[in-house]
Amino acid sequence: MSDRDDWVRERLARLEPPPRRPGFDEELWERAEARERTLARRWRLASVALAAVAATAVAAAAVLATGRASGATIDRTFACTTQVQGGLHVFQIEAWPRDPQLPAAGVQLTTLTQMLLAFNTFGHQPLAVDESSCRAVKRAVPLSGKGLPAASTFNVGYVHFTARCLLGGRLLVRVRVHTDGSGRPLSALLALRMEKRNLPVSFIRWSPKRVVAALGSRCS
Amino acid sequence: MEAVLQLAARRRDPLYELGVARLAVTPRRRFENLLDRHEPMLRRVALGMLRDAHRVDDVLQETYLKAYRKLPVRFESERQEAVWLYRILHRSCLDELRRRRRRPEVFAEVEVEARGEEPGSSLLVAAALAELPPESRAVVLLVDLIGFDYESAAAVLGVPRGTVASRLNGARRRLREVLRSE
Numbered sequence: 001m002s003d004r005d006d007w008v009r010e011r012l013a014r015l016e017p018p019p020r021r022p023g024f025d026e027e028l029w030e031r032a033e034a035r036e037r038t039l040a041r042r043w044r045l046a047s048v049a050l051a052a053v054a055a056t057a058v059a060a061a062a063v064l065a066t067g068r069a070s071g072a073t074i075d076r077t078f079a080c081t082t083q084v085q086g087g088l089h090v091f092q093i094e095a096w097p098r099d100p101q102l103p104a105a106g107v108q109l110t111t112l113t114q115m116l117l118a119f120n121t122f123g124h125q126p127l128a129v130d131e132s133s134c135r136a137v138k139r140a141v142p143l144s145g146k147g148l149p150a151a152s153t154f155n156v157g158y159v160h161f162t163a164r165c166l167l168g169g170r171l172l173v174r175v176r177v178h179t180d181g182s183g184r185p186l187s188a189l190l191a192l193r194m195e196k197r198n199l200p201v202s203f204i205r206w207s208p209k210r211v212v213a214a215l216g217s218r219c220s
Numbered sequence: 221m222e223a224v225l226q227l228a229a230r231r232r233d234p235l236y237e238l239g240v241a242r243l244a245v246t247p248r249r250r251f252e253n254l255l256d257r258h259e260p261m262l263r264r265v266a267l268g269m270l271r272d273a274h275r276v277d278d279v280l281q282e283t284y285l286k287a288y289r290k291l292p293v294r295f296e297s298e299r300q301e302a303v304w305l306y307r308i309l310h311r312s313c314l315d316e317l318r319r320r321r322r323r324p325e326v327f328a329e330v331e332v333e334a335r336g337e338e339p340g341s342s343l344l345v346a347a348a349l350a351e352l353p354p355e356s357r358a359v360v361l362l363v364d365l366i367g368f369d370y371e372s373a374a375a376v377l378g379v380p381r382g383t384v385a386s387r388l389n390g391a392r393r394r395l396r397e398v399l400r401s402e
Binding site: 004005007008009011012013014015016017018020021024027028029031032035036039085086087088090164166220 | 247248260261263264267268273276277281284285288289292293294295296341342345346348360361363364365367392395396399
């Protein structure tokens with residue numbers, strides 16, 4: 001910080017910062033919220049499209065088969081590697097009930113630039129998992145929100161529920177999805193925990209009509 | 221939620237602490253805190269880059285929107301935080317200058333405003349900076365106004381340290397000539 005030229009510095013110090021125009025803050029936060037809503041919509045539409053593509057491109061994602069005749073239940077547990085930002089493992093949960101502007105309700109877990117796990121009511125596949133980040137494990141993960149703060153409820157038409165979580169290591173996800181006869185998800189429970197210490201991170205109860213989400217202190 | 225927190229605060233309830241702590245770490249709070257520390261200098265740099273005080277708010281809004289969307293979970297150091305923020309501002313200013321090149325009539329109006337100002341006034345300093353190419357303007361503002369070292373300025377501008385040094389020499393020389401002739 002010692003490379004300054006004093007004469008020039010003294011002149012530049014006369015630059016007076018122009019004052020904020022009235023309503024600057026309000027305008028900024030309105031624009032930020034509008035932009036987030038637009039991005040969330042685009043992201044969800046993209047995930048729906050991705051899920052549709054994944055139905056034919058089985059190589060990238062493991063599509064878990066179900067009995068087609070009378071519905072089925074998938075109950076799997078995965079250990080997922082998340083991407084690191086600022087020394088912490090980061091992932092994002094998005095869950096949305098039915099919305100008139102979207103073709104599907106669903107849930108997705110993503111890390112910074114990758115999708116980890118997703119399902120939605122658009123396709124006829126109950127669950128898509130990125131096998132390069134997540135592998136199936138045999139670990140006991142309770143499907144409950146025990147140890148987490150009170151849950152919040154989001155009903156039909158809620159635009160954007162998203163939470164960003166930070167962990168010290170890998171993520172443990174147990175997902176139980178109930179499907180109809182065609183493989184379309186009807187309801188689901190997701191329990192997210194830290195793999196190392198087995199501490200609860202989040203618990204989501206999803207259906208096309210309602211999302212109930214409990215978030216631990218590692219999420220905001 | 222507000223009412224619950226107020227009640228908890230009166231009772232010195234741990235819930236109050238928990239609520240306050242959780243509110244304090246929301247991305248918006250973190251971002252507002254970041255702006256509190258940097259905004260006055262960001263405004264000066266934007267004015268120095270653009271010369272036009274009327275466009276500073278628009279460019280800062282764009283900068284803040286980009287920064288808020290990409291706000292990292294944490295910064296390794298204050299230097300990293302400042303470099304990250306000024307890099308976004310720098311790019312937003314260049315975008316604005318490119319747009320302005322397509323609308324030269326706006327710039328002509330501002331030039332007229334600078335005439336008849338007191339020597340060394342804010343407007344004349346901004347006018348003198350406008351005599352420099354944008355790349356040199358950015359270097360002199362980063363080093364001589366904000367106080368960045370060459371490495372930090374190079375990181376903001378995405379150029380080698382040697383380029384910063386050579387641009388800075390030329391920019392200082394030209395700035396002296398212009399300001400002394402006013």
